[in-house]
Amino acid sequence: MEQLIQHIGKSVVLTPEEKNNLSLYFHSQTVSKKDFLLSEGQVCQFNYFIIKGCFRLYLCTENGKEQVIQFGIENWWITDYSSYTSGRPSKFYIQAIETSEVLYISRNEQEQLFEKVPRLESYFRKNLERAYAASLTRIEYLFLLSGEERYRNFAKIYPGFVQRVPQYMLASFLGISPEYLSEIRKKPE
Template identity: 55%
Template sequence: MQRLLDHIQKFVVLSEEEQEILLSYITCQEVNKKDYLLRQGQICSANYFILQGCFRLYYVNDNGTEQILHFGIDNWWIADYESLEKQTPSEFYIQAVETTEIAVLKKSIQEELFSKVPKMERYFRLVFQKAYTASQMRIKYIYTFTGEERYRHFNKSFPGFVQRIPQYMLASYLGFTPEFLSKLRGKKEK
């Protein structure tokens, strides 16, 4: 849980008492590789902080192809926020790419935590602002970069991550086929 506390301290400073209250609301869980936190049609019931590991959030399009919208790695939060907030069935899957350890904050007790530790509401606002900004930039890159530019930018920004995930998942996230990604990687090696 120290990873979670360290992450929070980057945004807000919690007293020891506030940390203890927070930790009383959090549970830890290990999710095996390929297991699901959420499946399409289920209601997302918690925010998940990734202590160590990797998840992917994706949907299956009309052609039966998986389209990855988001990866969550060490020190990131992941959830289907529309399903979580509205308590409606999810349109997405959240699946472990590797065995992953998470901290779980259930929706049912989140407001109580915010009431007892108001700084946590500020923390989540700041985290979501940062995530929203990253999302906007990703959309911009999809519209303005070529496939090769998207790959080069992603590889430069997250070099270690590119090695952690299967090629077909990276291709899905970047919006092209695994074959196109193979050609890009082949060009790089020449």
């Protein structure tokens, strides 16, 4: 819980009592490598804060190809907000890439927590703003940069992912083939 409290503290200041309230609403879970937090067709019940580990959020295309939409590592949130907020079945999967630990909260618990600790709404808003901006940047890169430029940029900004994520998942996220990614990685910079 301390890791989450420190993360929240980067955006808003909580009183000791408000910090104690967090433990009443969040639950912890260990997730084995390749296990799912969410599968297509399920309603996303929880918002997950990653304490340790790495996840991917992906969907399956009509031809059965896995398309990675997002990765998540320590101190990042991961969920399908569309399903989480609407109660509709998800089109996505959230899978652990390595054995991981998460804290999670349900939509109802999150709303109750907002009533008890209103400044947490500011924390979540700020996180969503950053996530949305990152999504727009990713879309921009997909349209404007070559596959090699996308890889080099990603590796520069997120060097840890390049070592932690299997090459085929990284290629899917970057919108290139695993073979092309292998060629790019062999080239000197």
